[in-house]
Amino acid sequence: MTEQNDNEMVVPTAPSENEAIMHKSHANGEIDCYKPKLAGFWTRFWAYCIDLIVLSSIGGLFIKPIFRVLDIPVTNPSFLFFTPYKITLLIVTLLYFLLMTKYLQQTVGKIVLGIKVTAKNEEKLTWGTLVFREVIGRFISKTLVLPYLLVAFMPKKEALHDLFADTYVVHEDVYEKRSYFEYLKNEKGEKLQESPNV
Numbered sequence: 001m002t003e004q005n006d007n008e009m010v011v012p013t014a015p016s017e018n019e020a021i022m023h024k025s026h027a028n029g030e031i032d033c034y035k036p037k038l039a040g041f042w043t044r045f046w047a048y049c050i051d052l053i054v055l056s057s058i059g060g061l062f063i064k065p066i067f068r069v070l071d072i073p074v075t076n077p078s079f080l081f082f083t084p085y086k087i088t089l090l091i092v093t094l095l096y097f098l099l100m101t102k103y104l105q106q107t108v109g110k111i112v113l114g115i116k117v118t119a120k121n122e123e124k125l126t127w128g129t130l131v132f133r134e135v136i137g138r139f140i141s142k143t144l145v146l147p148y149l150l151v152a153f154m155p156k157k158e159a160l161h162d163l164f165a166d167t168y169v170v171h172e173d174v175y176e177k178r179s180y181f182e183y184l185k186n187e188k189g190e191k192l193q194e195s196p197n198v
Contacts, residue, residue: 034175036168039115041152044159044169048148050109055093063088093142098134101125110169120166129165137161 039047067074067085074085100107102125105116117133119125138161141147147160154163162168 034177036118036170037174037176038157039113039169039171040157041149043113043115043171044151044157045148047107047109047113047115050112051096051107054108055089055096058092058096059089063092090139094135094138097138098130101134102127102130114172114174115169116172118168118170120168125167129167133161133165133167137164 063085064074067088072084097107101117104111105118105125110116117125119129137159141160150163151157151159156168158168
């Protein structure tokens with residue numbers, strides 16, 4: 001049941017993950033919006049570090065023993081960029097990010113730090129979106145490394161793979177307060193003019 005009074009009224013319609021939660025919280029009728037808080041560089045960096053530990057553990061506990069049993073060399077010659085072992089690790093890494101993000105919207109690192117991936121214009125992440133984000137975009141980012149640093153400089157804290165797939169990484173159950181006017185101007189891209197005070 002929704003409580004209502006003169007100072008606050010919660011809008012009863014449930015917003016999607018990317019929409020603002022709106023409250024009528026002022027005597028003059030001005031509406032405040034609460035947008036999901038975007039995850040910044042350091043939060044995403046530590047989540048990625050945890051994911052690397054998980055992937056390293058998978059490689060050490062499962063992949064290396066299989067290669068040893070099959071008598072496939074694990075050492076990487078310096079003149080070869082792609083070896084069977086490196087290709088296997090790359091495939092496991094991409095599948096890890098792809099499948100966990102598809103079914104949970106989070107990897108282990110994101111779960112630990114309470115952040116998740118959301119689509120900008122969709123209610124659910126589609127396979128097409130995730131292939132662009134977690135396979136193509138992440139492969140480029142992992143190869144070049146520098147695209148990960150975009151998070152620190154982009155206004156909406158997007159890495160290259162976020163730009164490819166039109167996704168954000170947001171905190172779970174953490175919201176930032178904005179006025180409704182600011183929400184329309186910044187999020188909806190509308191050219192608005194504040195009405196003069198009478």
